[in-house]
Amino acid sequence: MDRNTRRTVEEYRGTDAGSLENNLIDELVNGELDRQEFLQRATMFGLSVGAIGALLRYVGEPELAFAASEAVRAGGTIRVGLPAGGSLEPYLLNDGGALALAGIPGEYLTFTNPQAKVVPWLATGWKPNKDASVWTFQLRKGVKFHNGKEMTSADVVASMKQYVGKGSNAGLSPFFDASGVSAAGKYTVVFRLKAPLGAFPYLMSQTTYQAIIQPASIAATPGAWVKSGMIGTGAFKLKSLVEKRSAELVRHTAYWGGRPPLDGVKVTYFTGSAPLVLALRGGQIDLAMQLSPQEAQPFKNNSKFKYYAQPTSAHRQLCMRTDQGVLRDARVRRAVALAINRPQQLGKVMLGAGEIGNDTPFWKQFASTDPSINQRKQNIQLAKALLKAANAENLKFNITTWNFLDHTDHAASIQAYAREAGIEVGLEVMDVSKYYDSEPAGADYATTTPWLNRTCSLTEYGWRGVPNLYLSRCYMATGDWNASHYKNPKFDAISKTYLEAPDLPTQRKATKQMSGILLQDTPVITDYFINYTTASSSKVKNYVPEGISHVRLAKVGLA
């Protein structure tokens, strides 16, 4: 290591770095973090690229390298097919098609990249206080909205106040309220959280897809964004919009990330995936937002098309009621989990487009996931023995789900594996509106909706950069999506430790403990994580799909 590097690091530790950053550096120096984990944590704590490079040199690691982009021709308009979506108002966004369209003109403070690292975007850096309950974000200077005005802290504060307001779908209000966000200068925003949260920068990224930064004047009135022309900071600005049908966007020449190669984007909504696939096959669109592995398969080895499969933490949860019914006994739930041949199932149901799960929400690529946990494997003998011990040898139950992507095949697959262990599983497949409605219509939602109240339900969960949302809403006793009605005070206490911990060793220790508890109790079977699959015409260059359904086109070009 050269003297300059040593001096840079020591200066950084003595002046800029707080206790969290110094802990992180200690962990790196002591070999407790590998390169990948260090990068993940360093970006989360907002260390600059220069500081990260110096620290890597300090411990003898090669510096950061950035993937080279394909050379693209400037010009052209890309035609993108999206599934028909609902409202485009950011605070109301709830489906892939709408968030994909809104996310073209709209951008976020941070960005969770496909490797689950949070990186600077509209914010260039962020710093927590000692216990990660106060976070200070530095905004990028010179970012221009589509109306020509510069983005400042006032815009961020007004946007965030809208997203924690009544009727907002952003889910940020549990973490801070309107009084908790304030400007500290033209380019500095401070968030005072209700409780410490180590992964807060992730919440400001596109995984909270509602949190688009709008001009303050528009953000002050919820519901005004679309009517005002969807003014954001993104690489393309809205030219025309026909609700529920199509949109046309043109290049934002003052884009902070450099001039986008494409002249524009034409978006068409499709109802149903079959017409989307046919349109791509027929050459009427260049890029489809998302396709199931089965739909994407014909494009895989076809020179006219490109096939994309992005590993993500998106997964399915087979939730089993732990408080009542035939699955109340943990041994019975473990037996169901042991009946499944996960690698075989992944191959059959998802055509291999995914990774097998271990009945926890801890995806292997999360930095906090402890890699030492043994993978659960099919063991029919043990499953039968557990059923016998639980006096449940004639076990019968239904899996309730809805007709979405792989759900029906997935449920049928579990049904077939369960039969090998002598378990009789019935299938109850509903329409989306029934599965996610109160039952009967108008009844209390939380206590009657099928997806939260059936003996066993199969539900989809989208990609996130950290498992916080899964833990706090699906597994903790207070979670409003806790479909298995799981209550374990010990688990909740460890979850709380995990959520508050800003350092990786504490988080990793917690996920190891939680994994042990979840394997024992098995309230939820997570048998696979899915790859985000889609396809485009071969002339599309530099496109990288994102697990949350955004269609990022700033660097994309056409051959």
Place this chain on the structure above:
Amino acid sequence: MTRFILKRIGLALITLFLLSVIVFAISTILPGNVGRSVLGPFATQESVDALNEQLGTNRPIIEQYWDWASGLVQGDLGTSLTLQVPAWDLLQPALENSLKLALVAFLICVPVSIVGGVIAGLRYGGITDKGITIAGISFAAMPEFVTGIILILIFGIWLGWLPVTAQAPEGSNLLTQVKYLLLPALTLTLVLFGYIARITRAGMIDALDSDYTRTAYLKGLPSSVVVRKHVLRNALLPTIAVVAVQVGYLVGGLVAVEVLFNYQGIGLLIYESAREKDLPLLTAGVLVVGIVYLIVTLIADILYAMLNPRIRFGTAE
């Protein structure tokens, strides 16, 4: 005739009123609520309640209907609950699209089907008759979704002659628009051919077997004159009624075809608004389709009356 038309219009208005009441009433048993539909399954109950309060969808259904109907009297079809834009802004382009597709399909389907039915009737019992009848029944029995996919695969993907989607680019000329609409129009032609052709065929057989046709032949008139002047005029009466009913379907009932060809017609819009429980949009959409349907039926009734003096004079009395 004027009295006949006024009576029909009066009945149409009552029908439309009842239609709107029925749609509102039925919507109460549809699953889902607007707040949940807009915010999605994973929204907190507090957010859903707040949005329902904001949209006014937590009020009694009669109150919501009264608000909507009061606006309608003043020419306001209401505001879409999910998108917060005037319902007419969504319905107008969708209706235009549906009318375009219906017109193209109508212009292909009706002449082809009538000619098919007439030929089958003239060749009653022969190979041509059997061929037309069997083909018609086969196409009619096939779901339009399947027929559409077959046509897409052949003409859109393998041969590459026609566009796979039906929506022509903005600003396209008439020919391009027709080109985009050909595949769905052909799909509809195949679906409706059997039905219209069979009715025409039956009418032809009846008319050919009637006393007045026999008299015309005995008078020594040539076959072409008998068919044109005596047979067709009577044989096509039931066909007119059937075609009028199909126009209603062509305008508002093409959900499967509109989905397959990604065509934003009014049928798809109504279906989506029903799914999202967007009552003002749903009711306005049904009403608009109802109006189109009633206008077409009225025209058919007038045509029928003009061709059939018994109806005309019977009504006038």
